[in-house]
Structure formats: C-alpha cells, structure tokens
Amino acid sequence: MMLFAALLSWFLVGLFIHYSKRLGWGQPVRKDGPQTHLAKEGTPTAGGVPFVAALLIMFLVLAVTGGLSGPNASREVLILLAALGMGVIGGLDDLLKIRSRSKGSGKKELLAREKFPLQLLVAFVFAFFAAPLASHQLFAGFALIGGYPLWDMLLIALVMVASVNAFNFTDGIDGLLAGVGIIVLLPLVALSPVAALLVAVLLGFLWFNAHPARVFMGDMGSHVIGAVAAGAYILYADLWLLPVAALIPVVAALSVIIQVAYFKRTGKRVFRMSPIHHHFELSGWPETHVTVRFWVITAAMTSLAWWLLGGRP
Numbered sequence: 637m638m639l640f641a642a643l644l645s646w647f648l649v650g651l652f653i654h655y656s657k658r659l660g661w662g663q664p665v666r667k668d669g670p671q672t673h674l675a676k677e678g679t680p681t682a683g684g685v686p687f688v689a690a691l692l693i694m695f696l697v698l699a700v701t702g703g704l705s706g707p708n709a710s711r712e713v714l715i716l717l718a719a720l721g722m723g724v725i726g727g728l729d730d731l732l733k734i735r736s737r738s739k740g741s742g743k744k745e746l747l748a749r750e751k752f753p754l755q756l757l758v759a760f761v762f763a764f765f766a767a768p769l770a771s772h773q774l775f776a777g778f779a780l781i782g783g784y785p786l787w788d789m790l791l792i793a794l795v796m797v798a799s800v801n802a803f804n805f806t807d808g809i810d811g812l813l814a815g816v817g818i819i820v821l822l823p824l825v826a827l828s829p830v831a832a833l834l835v836a837v838l839l840g841f842l843w844f845n846a847h848p849a850r851v852f853m854g855d856m857g858s859h860v861i862g863a864v865a866a867g868a869y870i871l872y873a874d875l876w877l878l879p880v881a882a883l884i885p886v887v888a889a890l891s892v893i894i895q896v897a898y899f900k901r902t903g904k905r906v907f908r909m910s911p912i913h914h915h916f917e918l919s920g921w922p923e924t925h926v927t928v929r930f931w932v933i934t935a936a937m938t939s940l941a942w943w944l945l946g947g948r949p
Contacts, residue, residue, distance in 0.1 A: 637703070638825075638836040641694040645840025648686035653844060653851050656680030679849060682730040684857020687837040688723050691860070692716075694833050703829065714765055715830045715867035721758035722800050722863040725751060726855030733854075755797045762867065763793035770870055795875055796866045802885035803862030804855060805892055805911045810847035812913060812927045814838045817861040819934045820881045823942050824868045831868045834861065847924050874945055881941040884930050888912055 657680060695716055698704055704712055729746045736744040767789040774788045807813040818838050824831040841857070844850045862885070869878040879886050891912035898906050908918040916926045 637694065637698060638832055641690060641833050641836035642840045644694065645687045645690035645837035646843050647840075648690050649683060649841050649844050649851060652683060652686040653680050656682075656851070679852055681852040682727075682734060682854035682856065683841060683845065683851035684723070684853045684855070684860065685727065685730070687841040688720075688856055688860050690837045690840065691830075691833050692720070694837070695830065698829055698833070708828075711769055711871045712828065712830050714762065714769070715828065715864055715871065718758060718762040718766075718796065718867050719830070719834075719860045719863040721761070722755065722796075722859040723856045725754045725758070726804070726857070726859030730854040730856050752797070755800060756793065758863075759793040759796035759800075760789070762796055762863075763789040766792055766867070766870055770875070774875060792870055792875065795870065795878065796863065798889070799866035799878065799882070799885070800859050800862035802882065802889040803865065804858040805888040806885045806913075807853050807858045808911060809913050809917070809923050809927055810849040811842060811845050812930060813853055813858055813861065814842040814845050815927065815931045816882070816884050816934045817865065818842070819931060819938055820865050821868065823938065824872055827872045828868045830864055834864050847927065873942075877941040877945055880944065881934070881938040883937040884934050891915070 695712075725746070729751065732745050767785045770785075770788060770792070774785070774791055803813065803817065806816055818835050821831045821835050825835055826832075838861075841851075841853070845853065865882060866878060869875060869881070888911040891907055891910045894906055895910035898904065907915040909915055913926050913930065917923060921929075
C-alpha cells in the first residue's frame with residue numbers, strides 16, 4: 637500500500653508541476669534572503685496539494701478494502717480529519733498567494749489573526765474527541781468533568797496548533813520539511829496507517845522537492861504534516877515526546893519568535909534571518925548541508941524520543 641501511495645504521489649506531483657508552469661503559479665523569492673535562492677524565482681508552489689490528494693485517495697482505498705477495521709479505526713479517522721481541517725486552512729493561504737501573484741492584486745495571504753483562530757477551532761474539535769482516546773492520561777486526577785479529561789483536551793489542542801505552525805516554519809529550503817516529516821513519522825509506520833501513508837506520499841513528493849527543487853510545498857502540505865505528527869504522537873506514543881523528535885521544527889518556531897520579539901524591542905536582529913535554517917545559509921552553509929544536517933539531527937532526536945518511550949506504543 638505504501639508503494640502505491642508513493643507512486644500515486646509521484647505521479648500527481650509531477651502532473652501538478654506541469655500544469656503549474658503552464659498557469660504561471662510561480663513562487664516569488666525574498667530579495668533579502670540567501671542570494672542562492674534568487675534562481676528559484678518562479679518555481680511552482682502549493683506542491684502539498686497533490687500529495688495530500690494522494691494521501692486522501694489512498695486512505696479511502698484502505699477504508700474500502702477493510703484496512704481500517706479494528707479498534708484503532710476511530711483514531712485514524714480522527715487524525716485524518718484533523719489533518720484535512722488544518723490542510724484546508726493552509727490551502728486557503730496558498731490559494732490567496734497564487735491568486736495575488738497571478739493577478740497582481742487582491743488579498744495576498746491569510747493574516748496570523750485570521751489563521752490562528754481557525755487553527756484553534758480545528759485543534760479543539762480534534763482534542764475533544766482525542767482526549768479520551770489518547771495513549772495515556774496526561775493530567776491524571778486533575779479537573780475531570782463527568783469523567784472527561786478537560787485539561788488533557790486543552791493541552792492537546794495547544795500542541796496541535798503549535799505543531800502545525802512549527803512544521804510550517806520548517807519549510808523554506810529544498811527537501812528540508814519533507815525529510816524531517818518522514819523521519820519524525822517513521823517510527824509510527826507500523827502503528828498508524830495515516831502516518832504510514834503520509835511517509836509514502838512524502839517520498840513521492842521529495843523526488844521533485846529535493847535540491848534543486850522543482851516544486852515547493854506550500855502551507856497545505858506543512859499544515860498536514862504538523863497535524864498528522866501531533867495526532868499520531870498523541871494517540872499512539874506520547875505527547876511529551878513530540879518536541880523531542882521534532883526538535884528542528886521547535887527550534888525553527890522559537891527562532892522566529894525570538895527574532896520578532898527582539899527586533900520589536902531593540903530594532904536589532906538575533907539571527908541573520910529567521911527561521912533558523914536561513915541563518916545558517918547566510919552564515920555560509922550550502923543549502924544541501926543545512927538540509928542533510930537537520931535531517932541527521934532529526935534522526936538522532938527521533939531515536940532518542942523512542943528510546944525514552946521504551947519502544948512501547
């Protein structure tokens with residue numbers, strides 16, 4: 637099933653690139669960023685759309701063929717619905733960006749004050765159903781209303797939103813987020829069919845997204861990766877281990893928060909550019925070195941997370 641998912645993703649992403657170029661859906665590049673990125677001007681964006689489509693198609697095939705029968709079926713449906721909900725938010729952002737570039741006018745993107753409430757809404761709906769199904773109770777004995785783990789729900793919702801945004805910040809250089817997402821989710825392949833299918837479709841996407849990238853991921857893809865990672869770790873592993881395995885997304889998000897807060901306070905920058913992968917590029921690291929080294933760090937931290945878990949689902 638994973639092989640078919642990877643091949644379907646590869647086909648759909650390739651098709652998407654072909655038609656995106658014909659329609660002129662190119663990504664602009666920040667002029668204040670690494671100079672090596674200027675050559676990427678016009679590369680098709682929103683590449684998450686075709687691999688998310690492949691994920692949904694293969695999930696439906698799995699459901700129809702009986703591959704989702706069993707006690708974990710509800711968990712899988714919940715993870716997928718949360719991912720699709722977050723993906724729609726990211727996809728709307730991608731659509732606005734593409735329309736504004738092609739027409740030269742109109743709303744350019746979703747603002748944070750518009751995006752964040754929508755993310756919270758999806759996260760709280762997910763958390764309401766996920767809290768009783770989580771791998772274990774997070775706040776044992778605290779404020780259970782009618783037996784419902786309220787505090788668990790609040791924490792799960794916050795982690796879901798944080799994960800989506802942290803993985804989104806990790807996108808920005810060729811192959812980085814796709815590789816990080818694959819590595820973080822790899823230990824869950826045998827536990828969660830949705831995680832397994834996402835790993836597979838990301839492999840198909842990475843074929844085109846590896847340096848030099850022929851397509852960029854966009855917000856739909858990054859939102860879906862963050863949502864599946866959060867959902868799978870919450871329901872099958874341990875919520876507290878997600879920031880260990882996903883250290884690179886955590887650091888990427890923190891670098892943006894620190895940079896913005898410090899600049900507003902002092903008018904100066906802590907990093908040459910944020911998120912932090914751009915800082916290393918501007919410090920002289922080749923883009924491919926940043927990508928591979930961040931993959932290595934992710935592999936080490938994911939291994940540490942599952943060692944801490946003791947290998948138990």
